[in-house]
Amino acid sequence: MVAPMNPMLERIVILGAKGQLGADLLEAFADVKPIGIERKFVDVEDADAVAVMMRTHRPTLVVNATAYHQVDLCELHPERAFAVNALAVDRLAALCALSGSAFLTVSSDYVFDGTLGRAYREDDMPRPLSVYGASKAAGEMLVPRHGPRYFIVRTSGLFGHLQSSVKGLTFIERMLRMAEEGKPIRVVDDIVFSPSYTPHVARAIRAIVESERFGLYHVTNAGSCSWYEFAAEAFACAGLQPDFQASKTDPKAGYVRRPAYSPLEGAAMREAGLPSLPDWRDAVRDYVTHRAPTARS
Numbered sequence: 509m510v511a512p513m514n515p516m517l518e519r520i521v522i523l524g525a526k527g528q529l530g531a532d533l534l535e536a537f538a539d540v541k542p543i544g545i546e547r548k549f550v551d552v553e554d555a556d557a558v559a560v561m562m563r564t565h566r567p568t569l570v571v572n573a574t575a576y577h578q579v580d581l582c583e584l585h586p587e588r589a590f591a592v593n594a595l596a597v598d599r600l601a602a603l604c605a606l607s608g609s610a611f612l613t614v615s616s617d618y619v620f621d622g623t624l625g626r627a628y629r630e631d632d633m634p635r636p637l638s639v640y641g642a643s644k645a646a647g648e649m650l651v652p653r654h655g656p657r658y659f660i661v662r663t664s665g666l667f668g669h670l671q672s673s674v675k676g677l678t679f680i681e682r683m684l685r686m687a688e689e690g691k692p693i694r695v696v697d698d699i700v701f702s703p704s705y706t707p708h709v710a711r712a713i714r715a716i717v718e719s720e721r722f723g724l725y726h727v728t729n730a731g732s733c734s735w736y737e738f739a740a741e742a743f744a745c746a747g748l749q750p751d752f753q754a755s756k757t758d759p760k761a762g763y764v765r766r767p768a769y770s771p772l773e774g775a776a777m778r779e780a781g782l783p784s785l786p787d788w789r790d791a792v793r794d795y796v797t798h799r800a801p802t803a804r805s
């Protein structure tokens with residue numbers, strides 16, 4: 509007998525479908541034919557466009573992978589950061605609750621200040637340092653008031669095969685290209701985080717949805733590293749030996765405060781009986797192995 513389909517999977521809308529994570533979410537749900545929506549068709553800041561989208565598609569699950577996440581621009585334009593990362597999330601959650609759809613939104617380790625000295629669990633108190641982090645924390649806080657059928661997925665240090673339309677090349681791709689071009693490379697070793705490979709994160713999100721256990725989840729690759737260790741692993745996997753040294757963050761450079769130690773522990777996934785994601789080193793190896801040949805030219 510064929511198991512009945514989880515009703516949440518019937519009509520999935522993925523917002524931010526052209527983004528790094530959005531593209532892999534489309535892939536992870538491909539068999540149930542999700543509707544991927546780009547910003548040029550629905551801007552989540554546009555309440556009318558979002559309402560029309562909800563009426564047209566009658567989703568059973570809305571996955572929000574949009575964000576205004578250039579942290580320096582968020583400091584300059586806090587109203588934009590809060591419009592996309594908080595108010596639009598609030599509106600989506602409200603419309604989902606009204607129409608009977610479940611809602612999933614993606615958040616960030618930047619809701620934390622990085623001073624705890626251990627990996628953050630889901631029940632640790634957010635204390636953002638930046639406008640970006642505050643706007644993501646506000647988005648998280650606005651969702652539950654619309655009812656219990658939501659998932660909030662915090663992730664960190666995303667890297668995938670699609671480059672970000674706003675940030676350009678991902679960190680790992682930039683490192684590999686600089687190494688291939690023989691450029692000297694300096695990378696900070698005093699910021700520690702959990703790298704998160706978008707194909708792995710997207711598959712974990714699908715598993716969380718299928719569990720039907722609503723709530724807040726930390727979803728990253730297992731383990732943690734500094735940006736220096738992350739780059740070193742990429743070079744080792746690619747067989748590159750560049751002129752490469754560790755450096756320290758310059759407190760005078762830039763005005764955005766970032767958490768210095770923000771690995772995320774996936775306690776909620778464990779409690780739901782879901783497998784943890786592969787170690788970050790395996791994710792880096794997979795990235796390097798499946799890197800598009802054009803990326804190397």
Ligand SMILES: NC(=O)c1ccc[n+]([C@@H]2O[C@H](COP(=O)([O-])OP(=O)(O)OC[C@H]3O[C@@H](n4cnc5c(N)ncnc54)[C@H](OP(=O)(O)O)[C@@H]3O)[C@@H](O)[C@H]2O)c1
Nearest residue numbers: 524526527528529547551552574575616663664665666673
């Ligand atoms: N990148 C990271 O390291 C990281 C770390 C932790 C958490 N996150 C979170 O993970 C999620 C996905 O991030 P990502 O790295 O995949 O970002 P991304 O590659 O920049 O993708 C974001 C997508 O959202 C779209 N978008 C932005 N503003 C929109 C709007 N107002 N209306 C509709 N669509 C809009 C963008 O469209 P356009 O390209 O047309 O602007 C883009 O396709 C975000 O919630 C982010 O905060 C990211």
